[in-house]
Amino acid sequence: MAKFETPALKEYPEIPVVQPGAMAHSRPFVAAAGHQAALGFPGELVDDWQAVAIAKMGELLGKYRSLPVFLDSCVKCGACTDKCHYFLGTGDPKNMPVARQDLLRKVYRRYFTFAGKHFPKLVGAVDLSKEVLDDWYSYYHQCSECRRCSVFCPYGIDTAEITMAARDILDSVGQGQKYSNEIIGKVFKIGNNLGLPGPALEDTLEGLEEDVEDETGVAVRYPLDEAGAEVLLVTPSADFFAEPHVDGLIGYGKVFHQAGIRWTLSSYASEAANFGLFIGSYENMRKVALRIRKAALDLGVKRIVFGECGHAWRVAYSFLNTLAGPFDFLDPRYPVPQHIIEVTHDLIQRGALTLDKSANDDLRVTYHDSCNVARASRMGTMPGGQFVLPREVIKACCNHFYDMSPDTIHESTFCCGGGGGLLTDDLMELRVKGALPRMQALKEVVDKHGVTHMAAICAICKSQFSKVLPYYGFTRDQIVSVHQLVSNAIVLGSKQ
Numbered sequence: 172m173a174k175f176e177t178p179a180l181k182e183y184p185e186i187p188v189v190q191p192g193a194m195a196h197s198r199p200f201v202a203a204a205g206h207q208a209a210l211g212f213p214g215e216l217v218d219d220w221q222a223v224a225i226a227k228m229g230e231l232l233g234k235y236r237s238l239p240v241f242l243d244s245c246v247k248c249g250a251c252t253d254k255c256h257y258f259l260g261t262g263d264p265k266n267m268p269v270a271r272q273d274l275l276r277k278v279y280r281r282y283f284t285f286a287g288k289h290f291p292k293l294v295g296a297v298d299l300s301k302e303v304l305d306d307w308y309s310y311y312h313q314c315s316e317c318r319r320c321s322v323f324c325p326y327g328i329d330t331a332e333i334t335m336a337a338r339d340i341l342d343s344v345g346q347g348q349k350y351s352n353e354i355i356g357k358v359f360k361i362g363n364n365l366g367l368p369g370p371a372l373e374d375t376l377e378g379l380e381e382d383v384e385d386e387t388g389v390a391v392r393y394p395l396d397e398a399g400a401e402v403l404l405v406t407p408s409a410d411f412f413a414e415p416h417v418d419g420l421i422g423y424g425k426v427f428h429q430a431g432i433r434w435t436l437s438s439y440a441s442e443a444a445n446f447g448l449f450i451g452s453y454e455n456m457r458k459v460a461l462r463i464r465k466a467a468l469d470l471g472v473k474r475i476v477f478g479e480c481g482h483a484w485r486v487a488y489s490f491l492n493t494l495a496g497p498f499d500f501l502d503p504r505y506p507v508p509q510h511i512i513e514v515t516h517d518l519i520q521r522g523a524l525t526l527d528k529s530a531n532d533d534l535r536v537t538y539h540d541s542c543n544v545a546r547a548s549r550m551g552t553m554p555g556g557q558f559v560l561p562r563e564v565i566k567a568c569c570n571h572f573y574d575m576s577p578d579t580i581h582e583s584t585f586c587c588g589g590g591g592g593l594l595t596d597d598l599m600e601l602r603v604k605g606a607l608p609r610m611q612a613l614k615e616v617v618d619k620h621g622v623t624h625m626a627a628i629c630a631i632c633k634s635q636f637s638k639v640l641p642y643y644g645f646t647r648d649q650i651v652s653v654h655q656l657v658s659n660a661i662v663l664g665s666k667q
């Protein structure tokens with residue numbers, strides 16, 4: 172892996188000096204033929220790749236009305252240029268959102284507009300050459316599809332949609348990304364991103380039950396494949412073993428236990444994550460989502476609840492009903508789907524949980540809004556509930572909570588740097604540099620309020636921060652799950 176320098180944290184955030192080509196070398200491993208085949212994509216660059224790519228672009232332009240609108244409506248106002256964490260962390264001008272869009276826009280103009288066909292130089296239209304295709308592969312894998320730029324664009328142009336289209340085209344010509352495509356293949360074959368088979372999952376959950384009973388003296392259950400349970404919990408597979416994710420899973424179990432809700436996990440749908448979103452493939456996204464429907468039907472549950480996973484909640488909240496619905500066999504008194512934060516928040520509001528805030532008195536906590544929750548979904552029934560509910564749950568469990576700077580939270584939140592299918596070691600430089608704005612904001616509350624920990628409700632954010640915090644002088648255990656805080660504070664066996 173190439174050596175790189177971690178950007179310095181400054182007293183105030185700074186817009187970097189532009190460094191053309193600074194990240195031109197950054198590209199993830201290309202998917203092998205086997206990974207491609209499992210998803211129905213060609214195994215290597217097809218002979219007539221240019222014609223295939225243009226045909227695919229035409230198909231997407233016809234299918235998604237947003238795509239031509241986004242490609243036609245940019246007025247080059249520049250409002251988005253300094254809003255992307257990858258530009259702020261790398262200084263590479265192709266990581267400015269408008270420049271990233273232009274990589275595809277130039278080709279769109281050449282093949283799909285009158286001016287581009289006849290006067291390409293006048294309108295900045297270019298042929299789809301191998302060099303352009305390589306640039307796509309590099310820079311469309313330097314976008315985490317976080318949608319921060321769209322918040323600041325006066326036309327609401329969503330670069331994430333353009334990135335998804337570009338990745339879809341790349342897959343169609345045989346240039347898929349190894350990390351995302353291999354993971355989707357594992358979900359189809361085994362049921363989760365980690366390739367964790369049912370018996371291993373069962374052992375893990377049994378071990379968790381023993382640990383929790385040893386620690387608390389209470390027999391909290393972590394059930395698997397229990398037909399007739401009320402709730403099917405679908406959670407990111409990282410929750411089954413990685414720190415700090417597993418502490419969150421322990422917390423969900425304690426909440427269900429204390430509320431007297433019978434719940435279960437499923438070995439068939441043992442993954443909330445849906446990387447079909449990242450590669451822009453609705454067909455693959457649908458196939459992953461259908462596993463959840465099948466598990467819910469097979470187990471006869473009445474509710475589906477999602478654990479702490481950002482993009483999984485986006486897919487669930489925005490697409491689950493259209494991808495895998497109707498869910499008319501579930502209890503109509505509950506939303507389909509529900510987030511574990513909504514469940515816990517509701518129980519707290521109703522006084523159904525006893526929480527001892529002093530159990531978290533050794534922590535001074537801030538909260539990282541995860542992109543897909545913040546900008547692509549909601550929670551509860553109020554506008555902005557996705558910002559309010561997690562904070563209210565944290566505040567119900569902790570005496571010391573401090574928000575980061577307002578321009579780095581809520582809908583303006585910065586990506587952790589590892590979202591959108593970029594959480595892979597072959598992109599470590601990008602991940603570290605892309606984390607800069609969030610690390611800068613964290614440093615401010617550490618200096619000002621003595622913050623010791625940052626909580627999050629996204630498995631990718633938690634994994635990314637565990638890895639990149641040390642690059643910026645923090646420790647990897649400073650990232651925690653929100654339900655880890657709940658787990659610390661909840662008083663078991665004292666129902667009101």
Ligand code: SF4
Binds near residue numbers: 266271313
């Ligand atoms: S969607 Fe996020 S990562 Fe992609 S260009 Fe916009 S700000 Fe950058």
Ligand code: SF4
Binds near residue numbers: 249252
């Ligand atoms: S803010 Fe919107 S309109 Fe302005 S340059 Fe960026 S994408 Fe184009």
